[in-house]
Amino acid sequence: MDSTTVQHVRHPEILALGDAGSTPNSKTGAAVRNQAPVLVKSLLVAINGAVPAARYSGYSSCPLTTARAKMLLAEFDYPLRPAPSHPFIDSTKERGDMWLLKR
Ligand SMILES: Cc1cc2nc3c(=O)[nH]c(=O)nc-3n(C[C@H](O)[C@H](O)[C@H](O)COP(=O)(O)OP(=O)(O)OC[C@H]3O[C@@H](n4cnc5c(N)ncnc54)[C@H](O)[C@@H]3O)c2cc1C
Structure with a gap:
């Protein structure tokens, strides 16, 4: 996964967050709370074929x-x-x- 867009690096239509995601953040509910809006934005961008704008900081x-x-x-x-x-x-x-x- 891309650690900031939470998208798969070869298949951008695949996104993941939370404990089962492979981003190198500390696995917490607080992280999920911050990843979720980025994932939604990345998903919308993947659907529309544009470059992701939202970035997850690893919070x-x-x-x-x-x-x-x-x-x-x-x-x-x-x-x-x-x-x-x-x-x-x-x-x-x-x-x-x-x-x-x-x-
Ligand atoms: C003891 C403890 C204390 C914690 N304290 C904090 C804290 O204070 N603050 C904080 O931010 N984080 C805390 N965390 C971490 C936090 O709970 C997790 O990071 C967070 O719950 C991850 O959310 P998730 O949705 O990725 O996974 P989960 O919350 O684990 O949700 C995954 C869900 O998928 C379900 N599931 C699994 N397999 C299948 C299947 N085959 N089919 C269908 N469903 C399935 C599970 O039953 C579960 O409901 C704590 C964790 C633990 C264990």
Whole structure:
């Protein structure tokens, strides 16, 4: 699979996402959430015969429980750069509201 368009490299009409896809991202539901819109756009482009425009960054996230009611969210992309997705919340610091997200 192309790691950014989630298309098969020789058969662009074949697309895959999630744990059974062969892109080299960390396999999480968070990754599926980010792959899904790219897959839909790549599929529409494959049907219409154009070049894919949407790109999946490799985004994935892992909830890390740090205490009984605290958690932080490690969010990262393919090169393992931080990839925060919550504009008003610093999810890299342990927080009670992040714990509620996990619950
Ligand atoms: C313990 C645990 C904790 C996790 N915690 C997190 C988390 O906190 N955050 C996060 O983002 N991700 C988490 N993940 C990862 C996340 O659950 C997976 O990455 C995500 O569910 C993958 O989605 P999927 O749709 O690709 O596959 P799945 O969710 O595995 O769905 C595949 C489906 O296909 C069905 N199936 C299999 N074979 C067949 C068949 N032959 N015919 C028909 N149906 C079939 C299965 O029954 C299943 O329902 C966790 C995973 C585990 C195991």
